[in-house]
Amino acid sequence: xxxxxxxxxxxxxxxxxxxxxxxxxxSSVPPYLFWYVQYPNQGxxxxxxxxxxxxxxxxxxxxxxxxxxxxxxxxxxxxxAHMSDAAEYFCAVSDRNTGGFKTIFGAGTRLFVxx
Amino acid sequence: xxxxxxxxxxxxxxxxxxxxxxxAQDMNHEYMYWYRQDPGMGLRLIHYSVGEGTTAxxxxxxxxxxxxxxxxxxxxxxxxxxxxxxxxYFCASSPVGLAGDTGELFFGEGSRLTVL
Numbered sequence: 001x002x003x004x005x006x007x008x009x010x011x012x013x014x015x016x017x018x019x020x021x022x023x024x025x026x027s028s029v030p031p032y033l034f035w036y037v038q039y040p041n042q043g044x045x046x047x048x049x050x051x052x053x054x055x056x057x058x059x060x061x062x063x064x065x066x067x068x069x070x071x072x073x074x075x076x077x078x079x080x081a082h083m084s085d086a087a088e089y090f091c092a093v094s095d096r097n098t099g100g101f102k103t104i105f106g107a108g109t110r111l112f113v114x115x
Numbered sequence: 116x117x118x119x120x121x122x123x124x125x126x127x128x129x130x131x132x133x134x135x136x137x138x139a140q141d142m143n144h145e146y147m148y149w150y151r152q153d154p155g156m157g158l159r160l161i162h163y164s165v166g167e168g169t170t171a172x173x174x175x176x177x178x179x180x181x182x183x184x185x186x187x188x189x190x191x192x193x194x195x196x197x198x199x200x201x202x203x204y205f206c207a208s209s210p211v212g213l214a215g216d217t218g219e220l221f222f223g224e225g226s227r228l229t230v231l
Contacts (some may be wrong), residue, residue, distance in 0.1 A: 009155060032217045043119075043205055043222035044158075051217045091155060094218035102173070103148075103218055106158040 002093050006106035013086045014114045019078040021090030021109045026072060033074045034092040034103070035065055044090060050074060062083070068086075086113045117141050121206050121223035128196045135162045135223045136191040136226050138206030145211040148173075148187040148220070149181060151202040158205065164189055165211075203227050 007022040025031060032051055036044040048059025055067040059083075065076045074091060088110045092102040119140045128154040132224055138147065145166050150158040160173030164183040178200060180192045189208075193200060204227075 004157075034219065037221075041225075043224045044207075044220070046219055049217060085149065092220075102160060102163065103220055105150075105159075107157040109157055109219060 002031070002095065002104045004091050004093050004104055004106035006091050006109050008109055009107065010110050010112065011025070012112040012114060013081045015083055016080050019076070019081045019085065019111065020090075021076040021089050021111065023065075023074045023076065023106060025074060025091070025093045027093055027095060029095045031048055031093045031095055032068060032115045033065075034061070034094070035059065035074075035076050035103075036092060038088045038090065038108075040087075047076070081111075081113050083115065084112050086111055119206055119208055119221055119223040121204075123177075123226060123227045124224065126229070128193075128228065130197060130230060131196050132196050133192070134196065134228075135193075136204055136206075136228075138189045138208075139210040139221060140187055140189075140210060142210070142221065143186070144208035144221070145186075146218075147183065147210045148207045148209075149179070149191045150205045150207065151175065152205060153202050153227070160192065163210065174231070182184070193228075196228075198230045201228060201230045209216075213218050 003026045005024045034049045035047040037047045038044045048057045049069045058064045063078045091106040138149040147161040162181040164170045167186045170181045182190045206223040
């Protein structure tokens, strides 16, 4: 069975500081991994995804994530936080199984950016 | 571009009332899903569909029913609403059979349901 653990329900950084949001997963088959972002009162939108190509994945808005199989991790980073990055971020895992894809989400990490 | 559209966006129900949430997508996606989002719990899958006329249970299906009579629509029904069903509901769709498809989800903007 797949599962996703996001360390820290809230993360606070200063504007211009490094953003690091942690995600660990478990999966019995090679996974597809995703980060989604949710702005207030909106649906989720894809930030980036890992699909077994390059282990360092670049996404929108300057975010990137690195797939580390040995650590079963897929942490999200951004070198310099911007006020507009304040949102909730969800790590997710999926794999093709009988009946199609089923995506499992982590509990989410809310990012606060201080001026 | 409409993408995934959910109606209604807000609804208040009394315990025991019934209602239906409608999800429509115009991307010709095969798969559709209903999730609920509760604070500190992420998104949990209620039901999903891998094609017209087929549905399957997710993690938290009790108290909900679904139908997929047309490929572009996925309905979520509450036959007898309970306060525990107060939540934000998200519909999503994903393509299948296309080169490189990975289960990436495309979400609607959500439907906020309050059951008193």
